[in-house]
Amino acid sequence: MRVYDTLSREVSAVLASNGEFVRIYCCGPTVYRDAHVGNLRTFLLADLVQRTLAFSGVKSRLVQNITDVGHMSEDFEEDKIIAQSKLEKKDPYSVAREYEARFHQDCRALNIKPADAYPRASECIDLMIDSITKLIANELAYQGEDGSVYFDATRFPSYGALSGNRLDALKPGHRYEFTEGGAKRFHADWALWKAAGARSEMIWETPWGRGFPGWHIECSAMSLKYLDGRVDLHIGGIDLRFPHHEDERAQSNSLITEGGEAVSLWLHGEHLLFEGRKMSKSSGNVVLVSDVAARGIDPLAIRFCFMENRYRSQMDLSWNSIQAAHLVLERWRKAYQGWLKSPINQSERVNQLVAEIASAFNNDLDTPRAMISLRGIERSDLEDGEKRALFEALDALFGLDLLKEREAKRLTNEAEALLEKRKEARANRDFKSSDQLRDELALLGIEVRDTSEGQEWSWKIN
RNA sequence: GGUGGAGUGGCCGAGAGGCGAGGCUCGGGACUGCAAAUCCCGCUACACGGGUUCAAAUCCCGUCUCCACCUCCA
Known part of the structure; x- marks a missing residue:
């Protein structure tokens, strides 16, 4: 290195x-x-x-x-x-x-x-x-x-x-x-x-x-x-x-x-700027990990943003870029859960990509380059088993918890009941009340969507 | 004043002489009871003024702007 x-x-x-x-x-x-x-x-x-x-x-x-x-x-x-x-x-x-x-x-x-x-x-x-x-x-x-x-x-x-x-x-x-x-x-x-x-x-x-x-x-x-x-x-x-x-x-x-x-x-x-100014108490633009979490954003989105920039460049962070990183992380984790259905395939191409990414890290921590390669995996023509192999090999290096299953976050009884009611309403094709229930859930910070496998939900980010 | 770094599309950002990275946002489409998610398509940029070159975001000269450090700071 x-x-x-x-x-x-x-x-x-x-x-x-x-x-x-x-x-x-x-x-x-x-x-x-x-x-x-x-x-x-x-x-x-x-x-x-x-x-x-x-x-x-x-x-x-x-x-x-x-x-x-x-x-x-x-x-x-x-x-x-x-x-x-x-x-x-x-x-x-x-x-x-x-x-x-x-x-x-x-x-x-x-x-x-x-x-x-x-x-x-x-x-x-x-x-x-x-x-x-x-x-x-x-x-x-x-x-x-x-x-x-x-x-x-x-x-x-x-x-x-x-x-x-x-x-x-x-x-x-x-x-x-x-x-x-x-x-x-x-x-x-x-x-x-x-x-x-x-x-x-x-x-x-x-x-x-x-x-x-x-x-x-x-x-x-x-x-x-x-x-x-x-x-x-x-x-x-x-x-x-x-x-x-x-x-x-x-x-x-x-x-x-x-x-x-x-x-x-x-x-x-180098220093981190936030919305154009050096992050410091005196500039009044301090962002804490707890601030990020409070918005429903995975703190690892911050890590993601940092790694997209070279450590010896000043970088400008904003809520926009943190949110973008959060969305990509969530999408990747979901995609990985899908790739798990395929057997792992440690192909030659996989080994080569891992070596390329490792060498970017070894080269004065060129994490932006490594992130470009990582981003390329999702939409590449690699097989699912190869994508799976890559994520499993690289997670220890990036530290982004790519293999993490979305945690079953605790729902209140109230929210649980609303979700159940909405499921029933949809089964009865009672769309009027199902839409109303969706609005009620939104007020609790819960976003529902309907897929061919039924109703899904996630926490909204602010 | 001294020193170091930077200016790329609505936003964030790679790239470092010739085929316009990628992401987010936005617009159109497919799907859906609707929406969301997802997928497909679209949005063609490199601070300014000169110069070098067949060819410049990329090289050279100048200008402007921004950021940081110069005994608080990660």
């Missing part, structure tokens, strides 16, 4: 440097709110990598962190989790655990396979303290007058290589926390450990005083620990390229003893 590497700006092979399994790290959520589908697009990227590798028989280990402390709000005053806990009037840890559970639930809804480990920042404080101690000992970090510990950006010569920023071109911006009289020596230095100040929650004792970790150090500490000192592939959203990953690279490269790059490949997913 090959992917586009942000550092070298080339498409490069994903390799298991330990000869056994590919070590993958993906920046996970900060659990102070629900993940929106834009966040999930990045998490899907890790899933697609995992599935592609597994499909080719390559083993991998994926670690994804849960940031439950240290991620500061815009004003640099308040921790995001603590701010939310004040809003909800709850303990910060219970807020974090709640949103973490919902993150897992949302991933499941999109068929994003779980990572092998989900270390929490608050439970890896010792790792971070060890890392910071090492950086101070090597004179790459220093303690400022404010008691916080900072990484000395000037001591890391290739700083900026990942993001394309040059240290001398980085100007202190208006959103920037640096002030001339502040504790940092240089405007691009960043906090590894922050002094507690007035803060009383989520703080720890350290050799350099009481406080809490900076955001960037957690990923260095956890990735190197949980992946045994080396990362073959690091995944994250494009916005993390700078400063988060730039800083992480400086830290991690400084921490590994054997030198070189701690991370072999950096894979960045």
Whole structure:
């Protein structure tokens, strides 16, 4: 498998440097709110990598962190989790655990396979303290007058290589926390450990005083620990390229003893726009998995839409395209149930198509091309047994639940009775009342249609 | 201001010098008591201005517009 590497700006092979399994790290959520589908697009990227590798028989280990402390709000005053806990009037840890559970639930809804480990920042404080101690000992970090510990950006010569920023071109911006009289020596230095100040929650004792970790150090500490000192592939959203990953690279490269790059490949997913604007809280266009489900749309329609676009292009999502994807998914699942009547036929053409699609995935996750091939199957001149073989072979790769039978959704007694009455009315050719019953069912969100095999129904989507 | 990306039919989107992907919507037809579903048919597009070429959505030059990043973010 090959992917586009942000550092070298080339498409490069994903390799298991330990000869056994590919070590993958993906920046996970900060659990102070629900993940929106834009966040999930990045998490899907890790899933697609995992599935592609597994499909080719390559083993991998994926670690994804849960940031439950240290991620500061815009004003640099308040921790995001603590701010939310004040809003909800709850303990910060219970807020974090709640949103973490919902993150897992949302991933499941999109068929994003779980990572092998989900270390929490608050439970890896010792790792971070060890890392910071090492950086101070090597004179790459220093303690400022404010008691916080900072990484000395000037001591890391290739700083900026990942993001394309040059240290001398980085100007202190208006959103920037640096002030001339502040504790940092240089405007691009960043906090590894922050002094507690007035803060009383989520703080720890350290050799350099009481406080809490900076955001960037957690990923260095956890990735190197949980992946045994080396990362073959690091995944994250494009916005993390700078400063988060730039800083992480400086830290991690400084921490590994054997030198070189701690991370072999950096894979960045582009942003999701919704109706023309970047999906974000501040734009007010956030869409959650629960919003999709509430409209009666299968959340996998979102996955479908994502896969029709290349991960490193910005994509614009809309309710229109989500609905279109939903309809196609439903049609395919129904078609597959029909193909089941034919015996499976693993023909040469089937094998060839599977190989073609797998190679699209392997080629820098060219899922749009793979989706084109998948779309072609339904109306192709292949036999039903061949179509069946294809769907069965490919479902593990696409993760779209193509083999799923439409679940028998729970009907209320009322709806059940109406359906029964309508069946009778139709048997008696009493079309007037059957039409009226159809309208009544529509009000309950149920759509009925009559086929040669009798009355069928489905839930309407909004 | 700096950097990166993009403009394709009503909408979403592949394609990257020559036979107009596909999907959704819409219109017509078949089927149906009607409708729905399904199937068949139709809707002929590449931001603008130049240029290269026998041939440009695709290559070159210029212009316009949009989006993102530049110390909050997936």
